[in-house]
Structures are given as C-alpha cells and as structure tokens.
Amino acid sequence: MPVIGTAGHVDHGKSTLIHALTGIDPDRLREEKERGLTIDLGFAWLTLPSGLEVGVVDVPGHERFIKNMLAGAGGMDLALLIVAADEGPRPQTAEHLAILDLLEVPAGLVVLTKCDLVESDYADLVEAELEDTLRGSRLSGAPIIRVSAVAGTGLDELREAIDDALARLPARRDPGRPRVPIDRAFSIQGFGTVVTGTLTDGWIRAGDEMELLPGGLKCRIRGLQRHRTKVDAAGPGTRVAVNLSGVHHDDLRRGMVLARPGSLTVAQSVVARLTGSRILGHPLQHDAEVTLLAATAQSQAKVRLLDAESLIPGQSCWAQLVLESPMAVLPGDHVVIRSPDETIGGGPVVSVNGRRLRRNDAGTIRSLELALSGAPEDRIFERLSFGPQPTVSLADGLAVDAGELDRLLSELGTAGSVVLAGDRAYSRAWLEGAELRLESEIDAFMAANPLRRAVPKEHLRRGLALTAPDFELVVGRLLADGRIEERGTGIARHGFEPALSAAQEAEVATFLRALAANPYSPPTDRLPPPPVLSYLVERGDVEDTGAGVVFARSVYEDMVARVREHFAANPTLSLAETRDLFGTSRKYAQAFLERLDALHVTRRVGDSRTLRS
Numbered sequence: 001m002p003v004i005g006t007a008g009h010v011d012h013g014k015s016t017l018i019h020a021l022t023g024i025d026p027d028r029l030r031e032e033k034e035r036g037l038t039i040d041l042g043f044a045w046l047t048l049p050s051g052l053e054v055g056v057v058d059v060p061g062h063e064r065f066i067k068n069m070l071a072g073a074g075g076m077d078l079a080l081l082i083v084a085a086d087e088g089p090r091p092q093t094a095e096h097l098a099i100l101d102l103l104e105v106p107a108g109l110v111v112l113t114k115c116d117l118v119e120s121d122y123a124d125l126v127e128a129e130l131e132d133t134l135r136g137s138r139l140s141g142a143p144i145i146r147v148s149a150v151a152g153t154g155l156d157e158l159r160e161a162i163d164d165a166l167a168r169l170p171a172r173r174d175p176g177r178p179r180v181p182i183d184r185a186f187s188i189q190g191f192g193t194v195v196t197g198t199l200t201d202g203w204i205r206a207g208d209e210m211e212l213l214p215g216g217l218k219c220r221i222r223g224l225q226r227h228r229t230k231v232d233a234a235g236p237g238t239r240v241a242v243n244l245s246g247v248h249h250d251d252l253r254r255g256m257v258l259a260r261p262g263s264l265t266v267a268q269s270v271v272a273r274l275t276g277s278r279i280l281g282h283p284l285q286h287d288a289e290v291t292l293l294a295a296t297a298q299s300q301a302k303v304r305l306l307d308a309e310s311l312i313p314g315q316s317c318w319a320q321l322v323l324e325s326p327m328a329v330l331p332g333d334h335v336v337i338r339s340p341d342e343t344i345g346g347g348p349v350v351s352v353n354g355r356r357l358r359r360n361d362a363g364t365i366r367s368l369e370l371a372l373s374g375a376p377e378d379r380i381f382e383r384l385s386f387g388p389q390p391t392v393s394l395a396d397g398l399a400v401d402a403g404e405l406d407r408l409l410s411e412l413g414t415a416g417s418v419v420l421a422g423d424r425a426y427s428r429a430w431l432e433g434a435e436l437r438l439e440s441e442i443d444a445f446m447a448a449n450p451l452r453r454a455v456p457k458e459h460l461r462r463g464l465a466l467t468a469p470d471f472e473l474v475v476g477r478l479l480a481d482g483r484i485e486e487r488g489t490g491i492a493r494h495g496f497e498p499a500l501s502a503a504q505e506a507e508v509a510t511f512l513r514a515l516a517a518n519p520y521s522p523p524t525d526r527l528p529p530p531p532v533l534s535y536l537v538e539r540g541d542v543e544d545t546g547a548g549v550v551f552a553r554s555v556y557e558d559m560v561a562r563v564r565e566h567f568a569a570n571p572t573l574s575l576a577e578t579r580d581l582f583g584t585s586r587k588y589a590q591a592f593l594e595r596l597d598a599l600h601v602t603r604r605v606g607d608s609r610t611l612r613s
C-alpha cells in the first residue's frame with residue numbers, strides 16, 4: 001500500500017487540504033490545534049477513485065520543524081508539493097523541494113491551494129513563477145493542480161492525478177526483511193506500548209518476535225492496526241500502529257527501527273553519494289560536523305569528503321560519514337545532512353560500517369561508483385569489498401528480489417569471490433586481508449609479551465575491531481588452514497612455543513634450586529619478574545599461590561596428595577595441622593590453604609577446612 005505525503009511552506013494549506021481530501025484532521029496535538037500550526041507529523045488515509053487505499057503523511061512546513069518533515073518524507077511514494085496561490089513559492093517551498101530531490105522520493109505532484117483567494121490570471125502568474133522554482137528538480141514538468149480546500153474545488157482532479165501517478169510507479173519490492181522506522185512511541189491504557197511508523201521491506205504479523213535497534217531490545221507484536229483498524233498482518237508501504245509486549249515505551253524513541261531479530265545491523269559509519277542542496281548558501285567543507293538524518297533517525301556526524309575538498313550546491317561527491325550515535329540505516333536508504341538551520345545535501349547510502357576509506361584514491365572511487373550503479377553482481381561485490389554485510393541486506397537498493405539475490409550470490413560463491421557464512425556475506429579479498437591482520441596482531445602481541453604462549457581471543461578481536469561472527473569466521477579459516485592453533489581461551493601461531501633467553505634460564509635455574517632446597521618454606525624474596533613467573537607456571541615448573549608464595553610444582557602436588565590422605569582419616573584440617581604436616585610456618589600453611597580454597601579443593605569452615613567433593 002502506497003504512502004503519499006505533503007511538502008511545502010507553512011500556512012500554505014497542507015493540513016487543510018489533507019483534511020478536505022480524507023475527512024481526517026491531521027493536526028493531532030492540542031498545541032497544534034491551539035496555534036493552528038503543524039509541529040509534528042500527522043497521519044490520515046484515503047481511498048482513491050481506483051479503489052486503492054493510501055496512507056497519508058502530513059508534515060510541518062515551518063523551518064523550525066524540518067527534522068519532523070524529514071522523518072515523514074522518508075517513507076513517501078508520492079509527495080504533494082503544496083503552494084498557496086496567494087503567496088506563491090516561499091523559502092520552505094524550495095527547501096522541501098530540495099529535500100524531495102535528495103531523498104529521491106519516487107513521484108510528485110504540485111498543488112496550488114487557496115485558489116478561491118485569487119483570480120485565475122493571478123494564479124497563472126504564480127504558476128509561471130512556480131515553474132522557475134521547479135526547474136532542475138524532480139518535480140519539473142509535474143502536473144500542477146489548482147484546488148481550494150475551502151470551496152472544495154479541484155479535489156476530484158487531484159484524487160485522479162494521485163491515482164495516475166501511483167499507477168505509473170513500479171511495485172514496491174519485498175526483500176522479506178520488514179522494518180518500521182519509529183516516528184512515535186507511547187503507551188495506551190490497557191494495551192501498553194504502541195509504536196507507529198511506515199512499514200517497509202516486508203510483512204509483519206501479530207505474534208512475531210521483533211527487535212528494536214539500536215539497542216537490541218527484544219519484544220513481541222501483540223497487535224497491529226492499520227488506519228485505526230485491527231489487522232492480523234501488514235505489508236510493505238503500510239502506515240502501522242504496533243502494540244508491543246516486552247518493552248516499556250520509556251525505553252523507545254523516534255529513530256529506533258522495529259525489525260526481525262538479527263535482520264539489521266546498526267551503522268556507526270556510512271558511505272553515501274552526496275549531492276549539495278541547490279539552495280545551499282555555502283559549500284560544505286571536508287571534515288565538517290553535520291546532523292545526519294535517515295528515515296526517522298538522526299545523529300551528529302563528521303563528514304569526510306572522499307573525492308572533493310567541498311560539497312558544492314547542485315554538485316555531487318562521495319563521503320564517509322562517521323556517526324556519533326549509531327542508527328539502523330542500510331545501503332540503498334537515503335540520508336540528508338543539515339547544519340542547525342540549513343539543508344546541506346544528501347543522497348543514497350552505498351555501504352555501512354566499512355573500513356576508513358582513503359581520500360582521493362581512484363580505486364576506491366571506482367569501487368564506490370560500481371557499488372552505486374554497476375550491474376547487480378558488481379554492486380554486491382564492490383559493497384562487500386568495504387566490509388562484510390548481512391546477506392539479506394545485499395539486496396538493499398538493488399531492485400532485485402530474494403530469488404534473484406540467491407542466484408547472484410551462488411554465482412559469486414562459485415566464482416570464489418564471495419564467501420557466505422551464517423547469515424553474512426564476505427568478499428574473499430576482505431577475508432584474506434583480515435586473516436593477515438589477525439596474524440600480524442598475534443605477532444605484535446608476541447613481540448611485546450615474548451613469554452606468553454597465546455594471545456587472549458578477546459584482545460585480538462578488539463584489536464581488529466571485528467564483530468564476534470566475523471572474528472569467529474576469520475579464526476576458523478586460519479585454524480582450518482593450520483596457520484594458528486587454539487590454546488585455552490587464547491590463540492597462537494601454529495607450533496609456536498615461547499622460550500627464555502640464556503640469561504633468564506640461568507636465573508630460573510638458581511630460583512628452582514632455591515625452591516628445592518626449602519621445599520615447604522621456599523624463599524619469597526627472590527621471585528622472578530612476573531612475565532617469567534607466569535611462564536614458569538605455564539611450563540609446569542611452579543605453582544603460584546598468588547600470595548607471594550611459590551612452590552615447586554612437584555612439591556605442591558605432593559602437598560595436595562598428603563592433604564587428601566589427611567582427609568581420608570579426618571573430617572577437617574586446621575591451619576596448625578597443615579603447618580605441622582609440612583614442618584613449615586603459618587605463613588606458608590596459610591598461602592597453601594588459601595590456594596586450595598581458591599581452586600575449590602577445600603572449603604573454609606570457621607578456622608578449619610573440609611574437603612570438597
């Protein structure tokens with residue numbers, strides 16, 4: 001089901017027109033009614049002459065509420081650019097028009113409202129002026145329909161024109177990965193949490209398990225409404241109100257996306273093809289800070305221009321945007337960037353969460369061009385060269401359905417350029433790069449810690465900045481190739497064994513002799529440096545009680561055996577008994593017993609120990 005929406009300057013009659021078309025007053029906030037001003041998005045619906053039912057989004061025109069306008073414009077199939085016949089085009093006429101261009105809203109009509117207030121030859125003049133405003137935009141040449149919401153004239157023609165324009169649009173694709181960018185979250189007495197938004201990219205049903213991103217809150221769909229009517233399921237393009245269980249509305253906000261668990265990734269950075277807004281006053285400089293808006297979400301972002309020093313009005317360049325707060329945005333989605341009071345530009349996203357891209361690098365730009373507009377298999381391949389992606393998201397912006405995507409992926413898989421693992425896709429080149437990075441990370445750790453037998457996995461994963469599934473895949477491939485091996489929770493190069501230097505070996509020999517000389521009261525003032533001591537523990541030469549007392553490993557094992565013998569005949573073991581058993585002092589007996597407690601061999605009960613089963 002398509003969604004249409006308004007755009008245009010404040011007070012030009014957008015809300016009044018929607019009311020006249022649908023019979024529903026889109027200004028729902030009390031403050032909006034009192035001030036006669038639309039502040040936030042309003043929603044209505046309409047059945048067209050063809051019988052097609054459409055959702056209607058009414059946006060605010062005032063420049064202070066551009067962010068709300070953007071949140072509404074994201075999901076539109078068709079925009080009605082509304083211009084009052086008595087005023088003609090005004091600043092937000094141009095700004096909203098620029099935004100419709102940047103978002104590449106599929107279709108548009110121009111509506112000249114308040115025609116009851118002017119003579120028709122005056123309307124002709126306004127129309128001529130309007131054609132100038134539209135020139136070069138995607139609404140250039142679009143039908144201009146004259147209406148009066150008050151007199152009710154032109155409304156039937158407008159309904160027909162909407163029908164015609166929608167009939168010419170290609171059907172919405174259904175990649176089978178539903179998502180609802182949330183525009184409102186609230187709670188209703190007796191129902192609990194409700195969110196609203198425009199559903200895209202798939203179907204949702206009552207009972208479905210869902211997730212909210214960013215954050216990953218899990219929830220379930222308790223009920224669904226479409227146009228205030230309860231439904232069991234809703235499909236792409238529907239405005240929905242979703243009743244959720246398992247989450248509190250205080251934890252939700254505009255900008256989150258409701259999706260199937262695991263079906264979306266959250267973007268920390270995006271690469272987009274930006275076009276400078278035609279109404280932009282000053283070019284945007286490389287490295288500038290902007291607000292990035294995508295569907296209903298927004299974040300501060302730093303813009304790295306990849307092939308230009310500045311973004312010039314009306315011109316395009318490539319940019320990598322690093323987000324301050326992550327958002328669930330996908331390749332193929334459109335973003336808009338703004339400074340506090342100006343729409344700077346925007347355009348389609350081609351990749352998310354890729355590596356930091358080199359500036360002014362011809363190869364990178366060629367890849368990005370292919371990722372944006374090459375043949376589907378090139379676009380998939382190039383996108384993956386910037387980093388792994390969930391398989392399901394590879395269809396984003398590609399206009400291929402799920403079956404076609406499967407076919408392309410299996411071709412790329414057979415050719416060996418793409419690797420599919422779990423629900424993610426990898427380019428072989430990226431994987432090989434990650435394998436080399438992992439090996440050199442291991443080498444760097446070993447160089448800094450020459451006596452360690454393995455690198456903790458978590459240290460490696462964080463050093464490489466890989467997600468857990470990507471890390472596991474890279475590790476798995478290296479293990480299968482026999483290039484690395486697992487050691488406990490760590491990883492080492494295959495066959496690697498650390499070794500002491502000759503000088504260290506000599507010191508260690510002296511130390512071990514000293515331990516042997518006083519097995520139960522070993523010296524505590526001449527312990528080797530911590531890395532050497534841990535090495536000796538790993539090598540099995542000594543047992544470190546952790547309390548400054550180190551026993552030779554064979555002595556320690558003998559002591560444990562004697563303690564067990566003691567327990568065979570006695571229910572408890574006291575500190576004094578331990579001391580006497582080994583002819584040592586309290587200090588050693590205590591360090592030894594505490595070690596046994598820590599290893600769960602014994603349990604301390606008052607002043608004595610019992611044996612654990």
Ligand SMILES: Nc1nc2c(ncn2[C@@H]2O[C@H](COP(=O)(O)OP(=O)(O)O)[C@@H](O)[C@H]2O)c(=O)[nH]1
Binds near residue numbers: 008147
């Ligand atoms: N005479 C006349 N007044 C209109 C018409 N449409 C809207 N208005 C008036 O213009 C003012 C602004 O309308 P509104 O729909 O709130 O504008 P919006 O800010 O674009 O949503 C209101 O006072 C409306 O009553 C129309 O077709 N004819």
Ligand SMILES: [Mg+2]
Binds near residue numbers: 016
């Ligand atoms: Mg309004």
